[in-house]
Amino acid sequence: MVFHFPGVKFDLNTIKKYDTSTPRYTSYPPATQLSEAFTESDFHAAIATSNQRKSPLSLYFHIPFCQSACYFCGCNVVISNNKNIAKPYLDYLVRDIKKTASLIDPERKVNQIHWGGGTPNYLSLEQVEFLWKSINQYFTINSTAEISIEINPHYVDKNYIFSLREIGFNRISFGVQDFNPQVQVAVNRVQPEEMLFDVMSWSKKAKFESVNVDLIYGLPYQTLQSFQQTIKKTIELDPDRIAVFNFAYVPWIKPVQKNILQDALPSPQEKLEILKMTIEELTSSQYLFIGMDHFAKPDDELAIAQRNSTLKRNFQGYTTQGQTELFGFGSTSISMLEDTYTQNYKELRDYYRAIDAGVLPTSKGIKLSWDDMIRRDVIMGIMSHLALHKQDIEQKYHISFDEYFSLELEQLKFLEKDGLVKLSTHHISITEIGRLLLRNIAVIFDARTITQEKKFSRAI
Numbered sequence: 001m002v003f004h005f006p007g008v009k010f011d012l013n014t015i016k017k018y019d020t021s022t023p024r025y026t027s028y029p030p031a032t033q034l035s036e037a038f039t040e041s042d043f044h045a046a047i048a049t050s051n052q053r054k055s056p057l058s059l060y061f062h063i064p065f066c067q068s069a070c071y072f073c074g075c076n077v078v079i080s081n082n083k084n085i086a087k088p089y090l091d092y093l094v095r096d097i098k099k100t101a102s103l104i105d106p107e108r109k110v111n112q113i114h115w116g117g118g119t120p121n122y123l124s125l126e127q128v129e130f131l132w133k134s135i136n137q138y139f140t141i142n143s144t145a146e147i148s149i150e151i152n153p154h155y156v157d158k159n160y161i162f163s164l165r166e167i168g169f170n171r172i173s174f175g176v177q178d179f180n181p182q183v184q185v186a187v188n189r190v191q192p193e194e195m196l197f198d199v200m201s202w203s204k205k206a207k208f209e210s211v212n213v214d215l216i217y218g219l220p221y222q223t224l225q226s227f228q229q230t231i232k233k234t235i236e237l238d239p240d241r242i243a244v245f246n247f248a249y250v251p252w253i254k255p256v257q258k259n260i261l262q263d264a265l266p267s268p269q270e271k272l273e274i275l276k277m278t279i280e281e282l283t284s285s286q287y288l289f290i291g292m293d294h295f296a297k298p299d300d301e302l303a304i305a306q307r308n309s310t311l312k313r314n315f316q317g318y319t320t321q322g323q324t325e326l327f328g329f330g331s332t333s334i335s336m337l338e339d340t341y342t343q344n345y346k347e348l349r350d351y352y353r354a355i356d357a358g359v360l361p362t363s364k365g366i367k368l369s370w371d372d373m374i375r376r377d378v379i380m381g382i383m384s385h386l387a388l389h390k391q392d393i394e395q396k397y398h399i400s401f402d403e404y405f406s407l408e409l410e411q412l413k414f415l416e417k418d419g420l421v422k423l424s425t426h427h428i429s430i431t432e433i434g435r436l437l438l439r440n441i442a443v444i445f446d447a448r449t450i451t452q453e454k455k456f457s458r459a460i
């Protein structure tokens with residue numbers, strides 16, 4: 001069987017060739033490169049240097065708890081029905097905020113806030129208000145800031161949604177994943193259609209500025225036809241943004257995924273067909289295709305950022321706030337300053353112990369080399385703008401692109417033969433089929449990752 005795309009025919013061997021274990025490049029170097037050699041005192045130094053740059057702030061708050069386990073989940077979560085565990089966590093989180101904020105120049109204002117998880121709506125409304133007040137106590141938030149929260153639609157009612165809007169959230173994101181009942185059962189995430197339409201209508205009535213829906217393709221029992229139905233229902237839901245994530249199947253890292261039957265997963269070829277259909281359906285409705293896996297209405301800020309070439313990528317995916325520096329709070333969260341990435345402890349007991357000891361809860365990190373920064377710009381250019389002007393890199397880093405990347409350009413010629421890229425004297429541009437395989441193009445410029453079987457999820 002052959003996979004057709006405008007001007008390109010992909011046979012099974014070509015698909016297999018590109019279905020390799022590859023990072024998702026929400027960062028470069030990828031988070032797997034963070035090491036314990038980077039310590040709490042390195043993070044202190046990084047914050048001090050960051051204060052001199054005076055850039056605005058983006059803040060991420062991680063709420064790790066979930067009431068039940070979704071079998072697809074690749075996130076860092078704590079599953080518990082005992083809601084009492086949230087109380088001590090919030091107390092430690094506020095101590096983390098207080099300590100870190102004391103090191104950040106108070107002149108630096110906040111442009112973006114995101115609460116993720118886990119499930120932020122694991123918290124009661126009182127707890128949400130408590131955390132919100134604490135954030136406001138230690139940071140100055142710009143009146144135009146984007147303030148977003150991830151929600152599991154199963155655990156909200158109308159009052160919760162309206163209250164979030166009143167508290168100050170102006171963006172909301174729902175994990176829908178798939179509408180098909182068989183797929184929902186297979187991933188232990190059953191959410192009736194009526195419920196999804198209800199939460200969407202409440203969010204619209206509450207006047208959130210942007211409503212996002214997450215879908216995942218590549219889940220067990222998905223077929224081209226079944227996912228087409230999911231896409232059609234999603235279009236009916238009418239969100240402003242849609243993220244269509246490629247299922248990262250890594251059961252050797254996430255044991256909960258062992259509940260998923262490997263035989264029930266669609267093949268790489270079916271997944272490419274599903275992705276192609278998804279792009280066709282959504283772009284022939286009103287959505288624009290953003291980066292690798294996002295779709296947005298033309299007036300949504302994500303679409304505007306893509307048009308203005310200001311779209312950036314960070315640990316949460318695509319963002320419009322590229323000029324900010326990201327500080328992460330809570331277990332496992334990552335801070336992304338200009339040339340350092342720092343991750344907090346994953347285990348709650350380690351996170352609590354560090355805070356009790358009066359130190360920052362840094363577990364590991366990385367300081368980027370000059371070479372890392374050059375490669376990061378190239379990789380993020382590919383992932384966000386789908387094109388690279390060699391001159392931009394040459395002017396910023398005072399290098400000759402063709403000399404610096406002579407080996408990479410040789411490798412890219414093979415991808416050009418397969419129709420993924422177009423190479424010219426001044427540009428590298430990504431073709432339509434290349435857009436489905438952006439990770440395979442980006443990995444050519446990755447000097448750190450040895451593509452290892454069973455390290456990352458597969459590219460297709």
Ligand SMILES: C[S@@+](CC[C@H](N)C(=O)[O-])C[C@H]1O[C@@H](n2cnc3c(N)ncnc32)[C@H](O)[C@@H]1O
Pocket residue numbers: 072073074075116117118119120150151152153174175176177214215216245246247248249
């Ligand atoms: C932190 S998660 C969960 C958000 C929210 N708590 C919920 O339950 O809907 C954010 C998103 O990551 C995506 N996700 C989680 N695990 C994934 C995986 N293994 N592969 C691809 N996407 C994944 C899902 O679409 C999910 O909505």
